[in-house]
Amino acid sequence: MIFRSSRLAAVEASLAGGSPPLPGRSQLQDALARLVRNKGAMVSLAMLCLLIVLAIAGPWFIPHNYEDPDWSAFRSPPSLADGHWFGTDQNGRDLLARTLFGTRVSLLVALIATLVSVVIGVTYGAFAGYVGGRADQAMMRFVDVMYALPSILFVILLMVIFGRNVFLLFAAIGALEWLTMARIVRGQTLSIKQREFIEAARAAGLGTGAIVFRHIVPNLLGPVVIYATLTIPEVVVVESFLSYLGFGIQEPLTSLGTLIAEGTNVLEVLPWLLWFPAAFLILLLLSLLFIGDGLRDAFDPRERG
């Protein structure tokens, strides 16, 4: 919807016989332009891209596999000489390979869970806010009830019913995160609903669905994008926590959370097992947070302090 403008391209200019249409700049494009000028956000974006590229392509370029032990090097500290740059763990597995693989899993969790939460949360919140009245009350009370349930219990229940499945875990996390998204979206919708262009759309004969998806959702983009970037770090942390408890990713698969959990146990003897995954996680979280902050400033330039 945002980039629909390009569809009315120069072909139709001939119809009018006038000057060709000038390209317009939507508020989203303006915001992105402001984001590009934000140094902190740009450095973080570069860092995030680097992490993503490393996580996806990295494992192909190193000689070791994340699950096969190197029988000649158990518990070896980081060194450039023997090819284990990040060292190895108790089972002789290369930590660099495992960290990169773990980053890949963590990013995947973040992506899927955030997508799930955005899709459910935006649809749910926008409808609740726009329809209003009793429906809104009922829908939001349901959200409150879900909030009140301990989320871990919910995930464990899902695990018990459907068995352990990595993708189910991702979806379960997303199915918890959408609650906050729905609340934020509902609040924004309530204020957008008051604006005259919604009344104009009603006067133009549009139905509820069309108004929600054509006029409300596109205008929610700012807050949704901001909140989504802030959800990703949260999801990564939740996944780490679940893995730490033993509900998440299982051996020999791994994630940053699992690696950190294992590293913590042997902190005194094999400290590098904690350092490197922790450093990756911190870099990942910090760059996401900075990007989220940058987006917030970009979408609402007046609020910048």
Next chain:
Amino acid sequence: MSDVKRPVLDVRNLHVRFRTSDGIVEAVRGINASVGAGECLGVVGESGSGKSQSFLAILGLLAGNAEVSGRVDFTGTSLLDLSETALNRLRGSRLAMIFQDPLTGLTPHVSIGRQMREIVQTHLHHSVRDADRLCLDWLDKVRIPEAAHRLTQYPHELSGGMRQRVMIAMAMLCEPVLLIADEPTTALDVTIQADILDLMDDLRREHGTALVLITHDMGVVARMCDRVHVMRDGEYVEEGSCEDVFYRAKHDYTKMLLEAVPRIILTGHPAGDVSTGQPMPVKTVLQVRNLCVSYPMQRIWFNRRRELRAVEDIGFDLHAGETLGVVGESGCGKSTLARAILQLIEPSSGSVKLLGHELTTLDKQGLKNFRQQAQIVFQDPLASLDPSMTIGDSIQEPLRVFEPGLHRSVRTRRLAEMMERVGLSWSLVNRYPHELSGGQNQRVGIARAMISMPRLLICDEAVSALDVSIQAQIMDLLRDLQREFGLSLIFISHDLSVIWKLSDRILVMYLGSVVELASRDALFNRPQHPYTQQLVSAVPVPDPQVERKRHRIKLQGELSSPMDAGARLRFLPSRRTQLATDYVPQLNERFPGHFVAEHDPLEQLLV
């Protein structure tokens, strides 16, 4: 002010520049101005001309990214060289400012009394008791009733006019030498505007305060100012005495501004008229009968549920090609009436017939078909367009709904035709609303309303947010469209001169009811109801000689709340004494086609 006194404020070669992310913007480019004691200087210009920025700069109130240069002499002190603390000592005591919006100008959680006392104590170091006495004194002077009680109230408890009076009282507390008023009456209704302007004029005369009046309204200038500066693009294009500017304008821009102001020309003959000489149109497009809209109020515990009656028992006919002007002050229910006619709000009772079809009982599909016939143009051109859509998409959206089978090329051709018709260049089709000016956006709003070829168009304050020159263009456009398509128009406005220019018949509303309904010339030449008479007499006329000689009708009381049952009887106090406070004044046909609500004789209602 003929005596050669030293001016209170003397501004020489003032420049204001803003550093923005898009480069340096020159808001004010070298203006010179001076104002003496007891003098009123008017600064007129359209939005974005830099008129507010120049005086905010003088007070040192600009944002951090502003650079100010030049010389500002205020009774011997150079203001631009002063430190922040020295400036603070001056501001509010010898130099005061009144802003446009009286609600945002007052701190919401502090009582009126405390806000006023704070100023007195900061600048005059009075004791609490002396401070309170001074505050009370000034509230009396600005004619606020029950002043002692007001001191304990909070800003939201007062009406807009009251709040602006409090702002003026606060500005005058320390008897400033110079008072700068930035659009002091723009947010107010016309009868209240008249009161506030009179008040400021009295204060200037009694206390010899120098007054700078920043406004876009030529009528206000004509009433108040001794000298006038006309500002455009950060420069003064014309300056001179009020008479010179109004009668002997030299600059083209000034002439254009004066020309653009809609003027009410009274012919003196209620029936014979100049412009509506066409034979009476016969076909009735819209028929409204006994229309009521009420909102339930929040029930407090077990009290009886109360209702806010926003629109009460309104009925009228609208013929093909006719314009009905709906006029009334804020909160009188004009917008609610528009939305109830369009079924955007469900009426609580009554009937609305468009082309003979009853609308209030329509189902969803029927309502959709009807919407093609009746469209609306809103007040705020920017807010009424979806910010995430290009204007091309916005304009053709009704077509997608009403004629979904239309081929894209046909739709695009209709879009191009409509854009050309409302005076929008095709090159703008991919632009977003925030990239266009207010006038252009309003053209987009009109194009969107017109593209489905409606028979009825409701304009809800459609030109109120626009500058006068743009206002004139949009009104011309609406007239042309009406002539071309045989449109019936309902034109809602608080501005009588706009209504005068466009309407054939006029309906005057007060607290949800009709007080007078008549043809335009009958209404202006022979207003019957005291409220109409007050409204007509309060409109500022952009002609200094006429304006200063006019007699204004002042009635008792202010616009009261629609929740207050007795308020409806403001013009019929003789009925108030009876038990029936629910009595609704009846509408009678006093002359053929001229309906007037019951009221007491004017003499009994005057102040």
